[in-house]
Amino acid sequence: MTVTPKIEMARYGAKAAAADSGVLPTPFPRTIGPNALMYLQEVVDSGLTVDMTDRFEQAFARAMGVAHCIATSGCTPSLHALVLASAWEPGDEVIVSPITDYGTVQGLIAQGIIPVFPDTEPGSINFSARTIQPHLTDRTRAIFCVHKTGLMVDMDPLLELAARRGIPVYEDVCQAIFSVYKGRTAGTLGHAAAFSFDPEKTMGSDVGGCVITNDDALAERIRFVGQARGGQMRPGFGRVHTVAGYAYRMPQCTAAICLAQLEIIREQVAHIDAMIRLQTDLLRQIPGIRPLAIPEYQDVYSCWMAGISLEPEAFNCSAGEFAAQLAEAGLPGAGLGKYYLMPAALECLRERADEQRYPYSMPPASRRFSYRGEDLPNAWGFLETFIRWSTFCAKYQPDDCRRAAEIVREVAERNRR
Numbered sequence: 560m561t562v563t564p565k566i567e568m569a570r571y572g573a574k575a576a577a578a579d580s581g582v583l584p585t586p587f588p589r590t591i592g593p594n595a596l597m598y599l600q601e602v603v604d605s606g607l608t609v610d611m612t613d614r615f616e617q618a619f620a621r622a623m624g625v626a627h628c629i630a631t632s633g634c635t636p637s638l639h640a641l642v643l644a645s646a647w648e649p650g651d652e653v654i655v656s657p658i659t660d661y662g663t664v665q666g667l668i669a670q671g672i673i674p675v676f677p678d679t680e681p682g683s684i685n686f687s688a689r690t691i692q693p694h695l696t697d698r699t700r701a702i703f704c705v706h707k708t709g710l711m712v713d714m715d716p717l718l719e720l721a722a723r724r725g726i727p728v729y730e731d732v733c734q735a736i737f738s739v740y741k742g743r744t745a746g747t748l749g750h751a752a753a754f755s756f757d758p759e760k761t762m763g764s765d766v767g768g769c770v771i772t773n774d775d776a777l778a779e780r781i782r783f784v785g786q787a788r789g790g791q792m793r794p795g796f797g798r799v800h801t802v803a804g805y806a807y808r809m810p811q812c813t814a815a816i817c818l819a820q821l822e823i824i825r826e827q828v829a830h831i832d833a834m835i836r837l838q839t840d841l842l843r844q845i846p847g848i849r850p851l852a853i854p855e856y857q858d859v860y861s862c863w864m865a866g867i868s869l870e871p872e873a874f875n876c877s878a879g880e881f882a883a884q885l886a887e888a889g890l891p892g893a894g895l896g897k898y899y900l901m902p903a904a905l906e907c908l909r910e911r912a913d914e915q916r917y918p919y920s921m922p923p924a925s926r927r928f929s930y931r932g933e934d935l936p937n938a939w940g941f942l943e944t945f946i947r948w949s950t951f952c953a954k955y956q957p958d959d960c961r962r963a964a965e966i967v968r969e970v971a972e973r974n975r976r
């Protein structure tokens with residue numbers, strides 16, 4: 560009998576963040592909008608006949624100023640539904656931000672679409688039109704653009720490039736809800752966008768997500784393949800499945816909490832923006848420490864995760880040791896962010912691509928692919944010295960920002976070369 564070796568399973572999302580503790584706020588226990596109980600009561604009192612999910616969809620679409628919101632069970636299923644609705648073929652390519660969560664690419668992988676990861680801009684956590692350009696081929700079908708930590712990608716050049724190539728841009732707004740770029744809200748710049756309402760996210764519910772778009776046909780198709788399981792009615796027979804679809808619907812109780820959270824999110828994001836700008840200013844004053852830079856073009860930074868880069872020559876310890884000391888001193892969840900580098904983390908694709916197994920066989924692939932951190936020197940180098948700490952949330956007050964900067968300063972002085 561073969562014995563399966565025990566593996567240490569990785570936690571993610573709320574499960575991973577719930578354990579974070581320290582002397583600074585964490586999102587848990589979550590602040591919940593005051594109307595949540597009333598909406599939940601409606602769901603129960605109606606015997607589950609209330610239209611809470613529709614109500615949330617309409618409210619979210621209105622808040623974003625778009626025609627459609629399709630509420631789902633998470634951002635990962637939202638993006639999977641978007642991929643299914645796009646009807647790409649195995650071996651087709653989609654450009655994806657290299658520093659992101661697995662949820663961004665799961666739908667692509669499931670459908671045999673090849674994620675292609677350009678490098679980031681030097682010193683940045685995001686990619687750009689410039690770094691994407693060399694990766695565009697006649698097999699490129701779309702660009703998946705992640706606004707990492709809430710910092711927005713420079714969208715105008717990227718949208719221009721995509722328009723020139725005739726391909727859509729889909730935004731992953733999980734970490735950037737209500738961030739604003741040159742007066743435009745994250746998620747409304749591309750052709751469609753996906754959100755997460757996982758408990759650790761800025762608009763956290765118990766789970767959940769959605770897709771927004773102004774494209775009527777795309778919205779209809781997402782509902783068909785992502786929620787109606789690709790099922791159509793045939794007269795005299797009943798349901799047939801013309802596409803292998805999925806049932807990614809947002810439950811009514813989740814919608815009740817999401818609706819209540821939506822009512823308080825704008826105020827929370829305005830506060831988060833003010834606090835992260837204060838904290839960034841304080842951290843910038845510490846020699847050898849570079850907080851994540853907030854670009855000029857970003858009007859509102861809905862920061863989900865704070866982070867700093869170390870100038871390695873300034874300190875006599877590694878970034879890992881520095882992060883461990885920050886955590887010890889009370890910075891919740893302080894740690895390295897290397898695991899966010901998808902080409903390095905996707906070992907399942909590395910093996911497939913190296914061995915040219917489907918969909919990396921040729922055909923359907925038209926060329927060879929490689930998934931290695933070293934292929935992306937800017938992103939790899941950036942993450943070598945980058946330290947993030949757990950969720951930045953609306954509970955931060957000016958004293959917390961000062962405390963965070965003090966902790967970083969103390970650890971910096973202790974390890975200064």
Ligand SMILES: Cc1ncc(COP(=O)(O)O)c(C=O)c1O
Binds near residue numbers: 756
């Ligand atoms: C950028 C990004 N994309 C996708 C996801 C997946 O979201 P969900 O857990 O709602 O599926 C996450 C969650 O951490 C994320 O941060």
